[in-house]
């Protein structure tokens with residue numbers, strides 16, 4: 001059942017990406033990337049990065065390495081794995097896609113694992129070249145980064161114990177709800193009457209749910225399925241009317257149009273080849 005949910009969402013993602021590209025629309029601010037964003041100084045910094053130290057933006061220096069920032073606490077998109085990890089000790093859908101993008105760009109991928117809320121800062125300071133972390137495009141985040149085309153569409157989902165009376169998002173009013181700090185679930189639930197506890201990772205929230213300390217956890221659909229699968233007795237409650245679709249995309253430093261275009265082209269190629277859907281299938285639980 002959980003697998004079905006995942007598959008369904010993955011397919012929705014594929015359709016959404018196709019629709020977006022057919023419509024010629026870029027969810028991550030297409031206008032910006034064509035240079036209408038008056039970011040002269042940003043463009044300039046891309047050109048000078050490499051001459052200073054050679055570190056930071058491998059993409060802009062033409063180096064052989066490109067650095068991806070992520071937060072490997074978000075299975076099935078990125079997680080630390082001990083068995084057969086794809087690279088270093090990391091595995092997941094985003095990692096798999098990133099490695100393919102690296103191949104397309106002719107660069108090797110280096111992974112920098114860090115807290116989710118440090119990711120966009122790391123982009124801005126040039127510590128990483130791009131961020132891929134199941135990151136939802138939001139208006140607020142678009143102020144600080146440019147986003148690629150959408151590669152996956154998700155929704156928030158409620159995780160509850162089997163016997164819970166919670167059947168919809170409205171039922172969460174007045175309930176003790178766990179969210180992850182700074183995630184879109186946090187942003188959305190902050191505007192409701194739920195009593196929130198904010199955790200550093202989804203697994204911690206689910207542990208408190210299992211121990212009866214909170215009534216529910218609200219988190220992205222695929223990680224919710226993954227967390228519920230690992231914890232018997234937990235079920236997912238979907239409320240399509242309450243939670244809007246969220247689009248995952250890859251973030252680059254604001255104004256880094258060159259890398260953004262390369263990433264979009266690579267994503268499109270992977271999409272056309274059915275690779276993204278295949279990774280979704282591979283990592284579903």
Ligand code: GLN
Nearest residue numbers: 074133134135136183184
């Ligand atoms: N999609 C959610 C967000 O962007 C969660 C992402 C994550 O935890 N990696 O906030």
